[in-house]
Amino acid sequence: MEITSVNNELVKECVKLQQKKYRRGKFLLEGYKAIKEAFDFGIQIERVFVEKNHVKDYDFVKDLIIETSEPVLKKLSTTESAPNAVAVGIQKKYDKNILKSAKKVVLLENIKDLGNLGTIIRTSVAFGADAIVLYGKESVDIYNPKCVRSSVGQLWKLPIIEIKEFDQLKEIFKDFEKIATLPRSNNLLKTFKTTDPSLVMFGSEADGLSEDLIKFSTNSVKIEMAQTVESLNLATSAAVVLYKLFIEG
Numbered sequence: 565m566e567i568t569s570v571n572n573e574l575v576k577e578c579v580k581l582q583q584k585k586y587r588r589g590k591f592l593l594e595g596y597k598a599i600k601e602a603f604d605f606g607i608q609i610e611r612v613f614v615e616k617n618h619v620k621d622y623d624f625v626k627d628l629i630i631e632t633s634e635p636v637l638k639k640l641s642t643t644e645s646a647p648n649a650v651a652v653g654i655q656k657k658y659d660k661n662i663l664k665s666a667k668k669v670v671l672l673e674n675i676k677d678l679g680n681l682g683t684i685i686r687t688s689v690a691f692g693a694d695a696i697v698l699y700g701k702e703s704v705d706i707y708n709p710k711c712v713r714s715s716v717g718q719l720w721k722l723p724i725i726e727i728k729e730f731d732q733l734k735e736i737f738k739d740f741e742k743i744a745t746l747p748r749s750n751n752l753l754k755t756f757k758t759t760d761p762s763l764v765m766f767g768s769e770a771d772g773l774s775e776d777l778i779k780f781s782t783n784s785v786k787i788e789m790a791q792t793v794e795s796l797n798l799a800t801s802a803a804v805v806l807y808k809l810f811i812e813g
Contacts, residue, residue: 567613568633575636578613578652582642584705589655591707592640595647596621601717608654613640618648625651642709655707658695658723663736666694667760668810673767673777674700675798680769681706682714683799689718691806696724697763699733699777730776737763744773744781745805747795751785753808758783764809769798785809 567575580586590610593599603609603624612625613632622629628651637646663669670693675681681704688696704711706724727733740763758764765781767773778784787796787804796804 565629566631567636570635570639572636574630575613575639578611578640578650581652582709584708587655587705587707591653591655591712592642592709593651593653594641594643594649594709594713596649597717598712599649599651600624602651602653602720605720607656607720610652610654612649612651613637614649622649643713656720658725660725660727660732660736662723663695663697663725667762668693669695669697669737669740669761669763670802670806671697671699671763671765671777672703673765673773674702674771675766675768676702676704677769677798678704678708678710679714680797680799682711682716682719684766684802685711685715685722685724686718687799687803687806689721691803691810693722693806693810695722697733698724698726699728700774701728730780734780741783742781743809744778744784745801746773746778746784746786749784749786751783752788753785753805754788756785756808757813758809762809764805766798766802766805769795 581590581592593602609625609628611630612622612628613630614622615637616631634646637650640650641647670688712719740761741759742763744765765773765777
């Protein structure tokens with residue numbers, strides 16, 4: 565199959581996937597690395613738009629290929645420089661009950677920065693988290709193309725589950741040690757020890773953790789740093805904390 569017109573109806577439908585309200589269980593994958601890693605980890609691929617000169621690179625999805633032109637790929641892509649392929653994938657869904665058997669869970673409350681979220685997903689995989697919970701009603705969509713890119717192929721390597729209601733959170737994690745990351749905790753990260761199962765909670769850069777989650781926590785911790793520095797970027801903070809708690813113990 566070949567499509568070279570930016571006005572093709574299928575192209576127009578796929579471009580809509582750049583917006584959350586149109587994704588409805590699907591999402592865009594841009595470039596070889598993202599498409600190959602998603603395919604290798606069992607993500608269902610619906611179709612792949614490939615620039616004609618690169619078709620052979622995508623033999624692993626050869627039955628799904630639509631040969632296309634650079635203008636079409638530019639329209640489909642959300643990057644300044646269009647990749648040589650853009651695919652449509654099917655979002656992976658998880659049952660919340662799998663959280664009950666997890667040992668190390670990362671909770672992110674109302675995270676609004678897509679780059680931060682993608683980086684924290686990558687970090688969580690690297691340091692052995694069993695799952696990520698996106699809590700709250702203002703969290704960004706993990707299937708936003710920018711988040712997919714910044715997670716660098718790690719998005720489907722651990723369960724990521726959305727929970728909007730506090731009562732659900734309380735029920736699922738009632739038997740966990742719940743650690744609030746706070747700028748004014750009495751516990752320093754360098755000497756802090758945790759036990760499994762544990763839930764490590766991070767708030768947004770702008771607002772921090774809500775009062776509900778602070779009260780819900782059973783412990784808290786802060787990163788010790790120079791007095792001349794007020795705070796770290798959220799993704800950096802998460803990397804430091806998760807390495808200490810999940811790797812060093």
